[in-house]
Amino acid sequence: MKKHLFTVLMVAGTVTMSYAQRPTQGGGLPNDTTRRGAGAFGAAAPRTQPKPYDQVITNKALTRKGMITSHRIEDKFYFEIADTTLNRDILVVSRISKSGAEVRAAQGYAGDQIGSSVIRFEKGPNNRIFMRKISFRAYSADSTSSMYQSLQNSSVQPIAAAFDIAAYTPSKNGSVIDVTSYINSDNDIFFFGSPMFKSRFGIGGPQADRSYIQDVRSFPTNVEIKTVKTYSKTAPSTGMGGGAPSFGGGAGASGFVTLELNTSLVILPKVPMKARYFDPRVGYFTVGYTDFDSNPQGVKEIELVKRWRLEPKPQDMAKYKRGELVEPAKPIVFYIDPATPKKWVPYLIAGVNDWQKAFEKAGFKNAIIGKMAPTKAQDSTWSLDDARNSAIVYKPSEIPNASGPSISDPRTGEIMESHINWYHNVMKLVRDWYFIQTAAVDKRARTVNFSDELMGDLIRFVSSHEVGHTLGLRHNYGSSSTVPVENLRNKKWVEENGHTPSIMDYARFNYVAQPEDNISKSGLYPRIGDYDKWAIEWGYKYFPDSKTVASDMKILDKMTTESAKNRRLWFGTETNPDDPHSQNEDLSDNAMKASDYGIKNLKVILANLKTWTKQPGESYDELQNMYGQLTTQYGRYIGHVAKNIGGIYENPKTVDQEGLIYERTPAATQKEAMEFLNRQVFTTPRWLLDQSILDNIGENPMNVVSRLQGIALARLTSTRVMGNLIAAEATDGVTAYKISDLFKDLNGAIFTELKAGTPIDVYRRNLQKAYVEKLISIVNPPAAPANAAQTFGRGGSGAPAGLSANQTDAISVVKGQLRELDKAIKANAATDSLTKYHLEDLSDRIEQALDAKK
Numbered sequence: 001m002k003k004h005l006f007t008v009l010m011v012a013g014t015v016t017m018s019y020a021q022r023p024t025q026g027g028g029l030p031n032d033t034t035r036r037g038a039g040a041f042g043a044a045a046p047r048t049q050p051k052p053y054d055q056v057i058t059n060k061a062l063t064r065k066g067m068i069t070s071h072r073i074e075d076k077f078y079f080e081i082a083d084t085t086l087n088r089d090i091l092v093v094s095r096i097s098k099s100g101a102e103v104r105a106a107q108g109y110a111g112d113q114i115g116s117s118v119i120r121f122e123k124g125p126n127n128r129i130f131m132r133k134i135s136f137r138a139y140s141a142d143s144t145s146s147m148y149q150s151l152q153n154s155s156v157q158p159i160a161a162a163f164d165i166a167a168y169t170p171s172k173n174g175s176v177i178d179v180t181s182y183i184n185s186d187n188d189i190f191f192f193g194s195p196m197f198k199s200r201f202g203i204g205g206p207q208a209d210r211s212y213i214q215d216v217r218s219f220p221t222n223v224e225i226k227t228v229k230t231y232s233k234t235a236p237s238t239g240m241g242g243g244a245p246s247f248g249g250g251a252g253a254s255g256f257v258t259l260e261l262n263t264s265l266v267i268l269p270k271v272p273m274k275a276r277y278f279d280p281r282v283g284y285f286t287v288g289y290t291d292f293d294s295n296p297q298g299v300k301e302i303e304l305v306k307r308w309r310l311e312p313k314p315q316d317m318a319k320y321k322r323g324e325l326v327e328p329a330k331p332i333v334f335y336i337d338p339a340t341p342k343k344w345v346p347y348l349i350a351g352v353n354d355w356q357k358a359f360e361k362a363g364f365k366n367a368i369i370g371k372m373a374p375t376k377a378q379d380s381t382w383s384l385d386d387a388r389n390s391a392i393v394y395k396p397s398e399i400p401n402a403s404g405p406s407i408s409d410p411r412t413g414e415i416m417e418s419h420i421n422w423y424h425n426v427m428k429l430v431r432d433w434y435f436i437q438t439a440a441v442d443k444r445a446r447t448v449n450f451s452d453e454l455m456g457d458l459i460r461f462v463s464s465h466e467v468g469h470t471l472g473l474r475h476n477y478g479s480s481s482t483v484p485v486e487n488l489r490n491k492k493w494v495e496e497n498g499h500t501p502s503i504m505d506y507a508r509f510n511y512v513a514q515p516e517d518n519i520s521k522s523g524l525y526p527r528i529g530d531y532d533k534w535a536i537e538w539g540y541k542y543f544p545d546s547k548t549v550a551s552d553m554k555i556l557d558k559m560t561t562e563s564a565k566n567r568r569l570w571f572g573t574e575t576n577p578d579d580p581h582s583q584n585e586d587l588s589d590n591a592m593k594a595s596d597y598g599i600k601n602l603k604v605i606l607a608n609l610k611t612w613t614k615q616p617g618e619s620y621d622e623l624q625n626m627y628g629q630l631t632t633q634y635g636r637y638i639g640h641v642a643k644n645i646g647g648i649y650e651n652p653k654t655v656d657q658e659g660l661i662y663e664r665t666p667a668a669t670q671k672e673a674m675e676f677l678n679r680q681v682f683t684t685p686r687w688l689l690d691q692s693i694l695d696n697i698g699e700n701p702m703n704v705v706s707r708l709q710g711i712a713l714a715r716l717t718s719t720r721v722m723g724n725l726i727a728a729e730a731t732d733g734v735t736a737y738k739i740s741d742l743f744k745d746l747n748g749a750i751f752t753e754l755k756a757g758t759p760i761d762v763y764r765r766n767l768q769k770a771y772v773e774k775l776i777s778i779v780n781p782p783a784a785p786a787n788a789a790q791t792f793g794r795g796g797s798g799a800p801a802g803l804s805a806n807q808t809d810a811i812s813v814v815k816g817q818l819r820e821l822d823k824a825i826k827a828n829a830a831t832d833s834l835t836k837y838h839l840e841d842l843s844d845r846i847e848q849a850l851d852a853k854k
Contacts, residue, residue, distance in 0.1 A: 056167040066218030098260035115193025204232035264387035278303035283474035304413035325365040340394040347456040351463025362540040400429035404469030418470035430458040437511040440601035478572010481581040485588035488512035494523035502531040506584035595637035624697035642715040644673040646724035667737035678749035
């Protein structure tokens with residue numbers, strides 16, 4: 001019985017075929033080969049019939065042969081599509097090639113992706129070529145099954161455009177179409193893929209009279225279209241990624257934005273790569289579809305991991321089977337953008353090549369290569385916009401960031417290409433991190449102007465991390481939790497093994513190491529570690545004798561089950577809000593001890609902050625920045641510890657593995673976390689309040705303390721934490737750390753003065769007010785948005801809704817705490833006036849909150 005994979009495509013929208021009102025680049029009438037189609041509004045206009053080939057493609061044509069041969073005749077552009085290319089899946093990727101300052105202000109930089117889709121060209125009736133927009137949603141693997149036929153009958157692939165065939169090739173095995181009007185139009189296939197992108201960049205309607213086609217180039221596997229597009233200008237949206245910066249100066253004198261855009265049409269492999277199914281025990285990005293065949297009594301959501309196609313050369317297959325390292329048939333190559341400052345190029349290349357040792361675990365040598373892009377003299381055809389070229393793209397931006405996106409074949413997850421974004425100001429980001437986390441132990445970091453060598457090392461780390469994303473790897477926030485905290489102070493151990501097993505963790509730098517440990521940079525920097533090598537082996541190991549995806553997965557399942565014996569190979573997701581093992585910016589298996597060490601280092605840095613940030617003739621801006629970074633780092637420690645309260649560990653397993661997936665954080669660990677918070681947070685951290693610093697940067701000491709204590713209060717009094725504690729009591733009984741234990745410890749830490757009968761100072765008064773207001777907000781919550789409900793339980797993607805706050809003990813306990821506090825306040829005989837007024841105010845607030853009539 002013959003089987004093959006059939007793609008079912010869901011209708012994405014209404015087909016729009018009208019370009020009759022759009023002028024050409026010269027402002028004249030539209031091309032007559034693309035006209036309004038027939039429909040409910042009337043009969044189709046007469047179409048011109050195909051002409052002889054040489055009457056359309058004259059001797060004036062500039063012809064470029066490739067996947068689709070392109071012809072340019074003056075201001076007209078033609079595609080010559082071979083019959084063998086019809087019905088092939090073609091990936092379309094659109095990017096900004098050049099942008100102006102107006103768009104850069106809204107995060108629109110050269111290399112930024114603005115659209116992606118898959119199309120097919122097919123021959124239609126009446127001498128037309130249809131372009132369909134392909135949406136991969138569901139599959140039936142068996143072409144002989146009734147399910148296959150049902151899906152085929154009930155799903156239609158939308159026609160995005162139709163073109164009259166201007167001519168057939170002389171051999172009659174190809175068709176010529178005029179694409180001028182379509183490229184000149186403002187369509188969502190070749191340009192901005194959704195209104196969201198336009199909104200993000202502050203772009204409005206197209207201006208046809210100020211837009212034109214610059215060039216169309218054909219290559220063996222792709223076509224590159226370069227256009228200049230002018231749009232009206234609008235205010236950029238503020239709803240993406242924390243909000244895009246505003247334009248500042250408004251719409252400007254012109255009120256228009258002009259961009260150079262590049263659209264790549266890349267033919268997807270005729271023989272798709274053998275896919276690999278996602279396993280939650282290994283962190284890979286995925287593409288997916290709904291399978292209607294694999295579950296006979298329902299459907300199954302299938303996720304395929306994103307990875308490059310690495311295969312041994314046929315002549316090396318025997319060597320590969322013997323376990324010898326071989327070079328892949330097609331290595332992964334990352335070019336460095338020619339615009340990159342030259343002094344950073346070697347470090348970026350090193351960040352790419354660092355992954356070579358990881359691929360050796362999968363049996364490949366020289367599998368990934370970083371190299372400088374060729375100059376025009378070396379290769380005049382090379383282009384950063386060519387979809388065949390993956391690159392690290394330099395962006396002269398104030399954005400302190402970098403990112404590693406990739407474009408993949410939606411059928412299999414095969415990564416086709418990547419443009420890593422390296423924003424110039426990421427150097428400030430890594431400088432601030434390194435200063436605050438290591439200046440106590442690394443003399444090189446005791447300045448705001450790092451040496452090129454140190455900054456180069458940090459750029460190399462950023463490069464490696466982002467390359468990891470382009471290889472398919474997700475963040476592994478749990479990796480650093482596998483390292484015993486004291487090992488981070490062990491010079492020999494940490495320099496040999498690194499402070500985290502994964503560079504894909506957000507572990508940054510070793511802030512646990514103390515000055516007396518004398519640990520060198522190899523024990524401070526992140527590196528490609530044990531988990532990264534294992535993850536690459538899992539994703540890229542080739543199985544020559546395995547013929548199916550299912551048989552591959554059986555081998556991989558055994559490998560993954562075996563790897564679970566080594567905790568350093570554990571993957572901790574970045575999406576779990578409850579697991580204290582999976583946190584960003586943290587280190588070690590004990591957040592309390594690690595944070596104590598981190599705070600010791602912060603005290604050293606604070607004592608020297610004015611000296612280490614001083615620049616003759618400059619302002620106190622760097623002092624202000626670094627003091628802010630220092631308090632932010634302190635806030636991270638608070639968050640790391642607080643997540644242990646009500647924590648739930650997550651360890652993905654299959655039914656064949658022993659042990660539980662979810663386990664509650666031990667009560668002793670939660671008590672240890674509460675002791676830390678009492679000692680380091682609720683007891684006023686006066687060491688932070690260097691008045692000579694605060695007076696030079698205009699910072700209010702009460703605001704500093706309040707912000708930091710608020711981090712702990714927000715977590716501990718959240719409905720999520722209380723819900724987890726109530727559930728733990730229901731499950732574990734008397735051995736659990738209960739919600740009543742939480743409030744007993746909180747009250748003991750925050751209201752010590754009531755029991756001791758001592759005056760309450762201004763910092764503690766502010767803390768107590770904040771705490772009481774948190775409790776009152778639980779009893780009398782603000783109005784929730786429509787369709788929003790506070791729930792307890794695990795939550796998260798795919799999890800069932802939990803109980804509402806009013807259905808659990810949370811409200812009862814909180815009301816009880818407020819009543820007990822009110823009694824203790826009334827029983828207190830305060831002698832100083834401020835303490836008396838403060839306590840009377842708290843009592844009034846509590847009574848008003850509990851009085852249902854008010």
